[in-house]
Amino acid sequence: MPLWKINTRDNPDIYATAGAVEGLAKTKIPETGVSPEEAYNLVRDELYLDGNARQNLATFCTTWVEDEVHKLMADCIDKNMIDKDEYPQTAAIEARCVHMIASLWHSPEAEETIGCSTTGSSEAAMLGGLALKWAWRDRRKKEGKPCDKPNIVCGPVQVCWHKFARYFDVELRQIPLSEGSLHIQPDQLKDYVDENTIGVVPTLGVTFTGVYEPVKDICDELDKLQIKTGLDVPVHVDAASGGFVAPFLQPELLWDFRLDRIKSINASGHKFGLTPLGVGWIVWRDSSELPKDLVFNVDYLGGNMPTFALNFSRPGGQIVIQYYNFMRLGWIGYREIQSACAENAQYLASKLADLPEIEILYNGKGALPCVCYRLKKPKAAHYTLYDLSERVRMSGWQIASYPLPADMEDTIVQRIMVRHGVSHDAVDQLFLDIRKSLKYLSKNNIKWSDAGPSFSHG
The missing domain is CATH 3.90.1150.160 (Aspartate Aminotransferase, domain 1)
Structure with missing residues (x-):
């Protein structure tokens, strides 16, 4: 019999316990538990086998945070963002963030416009795509035209847009690249846009290369196309990464709500927004751009609230940290970091x-x-x-x-x-x-x- 099995001490060394000698359970929950110290140390040892996040220069995501962020995340570990009746101050902080981000992106109604946090930029992008699809479908129905073949036009996009197209039955028309061109060329749009196009999605920070697509030139080209054909095609900007970079490094760049054709923007808080993993943002130009059919009024734990995210229960800590960053860094602090x-x-x-x-x-x-x-x-x-x-x-x-x-x-x-x-x-x-x-x-x-x-x- 192994020595650890006959060890009768109340507090044996962690690396002389059954979990350390025989290994942790892999396929089913063990019959009995262990002390918190043993479980923590042995599970932490498993994590040592991961790569060093600080040296992960493949990811866009935040890998360094201040000690105060760890403390606030711990303070929020039991806060469910969807329960706005029970956690009204966390809900108020989310609303503040939406308005601050809307202002950062020059929304004409920053203090009144609609938006929300999400679990990441992918969910936010899908909400933007759904709003485009619903708005296009409503227009088509009013005109007495078929609405069974929607398409969305983009350049080289992140996989979330491929998922959106497949999950929500929309044709993805991805404009191909060519040597010397790493993004959409505006004059290509005429070959891809038609009456079934729910929107065009330029990317502010192409996943594959890091470049910005020429959002203003794309909007200008769509203006010309409208004059020529009558097609009024809206734009959603996927600013997953650039939404928290361009306002500070390229403030003169026209890519946001200063362009009338842009109806919505998504961004990732846990990328250059500097929050821990788990938060994205979607903001519409004004409340009229979010079709009412996408908003659900839910009775939950004694309160009635509107919700239009794809997920329901989710943690509130990342939203609180986004607000912490806004307060901690301010505009100048963000500019210094991104610079x-x-x-x-x-x-x-x-x-x-x-x-x-x-x-x-x-x-x-x-x-x-x-x-x-x-x-x-x-x-x-x-x-x-x-x-x-x-x-x-x-x-x-x-x-x-x-x-x-x-x-x-x-x-x-x-x-x-x-x-x-x-x-x-x-x-x-x-x-x-x-x-x-x-x-x-x-x-x-x-x-x-x-x-x-x-x-x-x-």
Whole structure:
């Protein structure tokens, strides 16, 4: 019999307990429990096997927060956002955030417009898409026209829009890329938009490359199309990442509610909004843009409330932290953080541009704080960027590598996100590790490597 089984001490060492010696349960709930200390330490040890989030430069998501954020999250662990009757102050904080974000995006009715928090930008995007579909369907019915073949037009979009199209029976018309063009070209719209188009979705911060799509030019092109054809096509801006970058780094850029054609905008609080994972935002231009059929009045725990999110019960902590960030940082604080990220991204791009193997596609200037590049001569190399990702991961770095969408599937790129918490020294070390890895790959024939795409859209 193992020694730990005959140990009669009340408080044995955690690593001499059954869980440590025999392992934790994997397929069914164990018959008996253990002490909180044992459960905590052994589960925490499992988490050590994950990658280091601070070195995960594939993700857009926040990986560094202040100690006060941890405390507020703990204070909110029992708050259910949907129960606005029981937690009215948390609901008030959510409403404040909506109005502040609406103001940041220049809503003409920032203090009155409608919007809400969501579990992430994907849910927010789907709400925006649903509002477009419902509004289009209502118009078609009033005109006595069929409404069974809706479509939505976009460029290279995040997977949530593919999900929206499939889940809600909408044709996704994705405009393909071409060499020298990493986003929608406005003059392409005429070939994709018709009377069944519920809306056009430009992306402020394309997932694959980090660039902004030309929102104003797209709206201008739709204005011309309306004059020519009579089609009045609304715009929803997917600002999942750029919605909390452009107002601070490119305040003169016209992409938001200053353009009349834009009806709604979504963004992710847990990306450049700097909150922990689990919050997105959707704001409509004004309350008339959200069809009433999408709003449910629900009796819940003694209160009656309107709800129009896809999820119901969800935690309130991330919303509270969004408000904390607004109070803690202010406009100037956000600008300083995003400027520091952009400066470090541009510094990394300048270093990578000096490497003979690398061709920079986006250098961190004018859009998101990130870098996107490809191999200059991929066919001549006996390795791929997938191999480079695999190699630098040996030093802890996680870098996204993937093919571009149609019609550039043969082009493999890498994208490095420079977020809050990524310092100048970290960028220097990453560059040294990339350079060292490229030297190794150039000297060692690994053409039979099975390394594949490593892509993070979130």
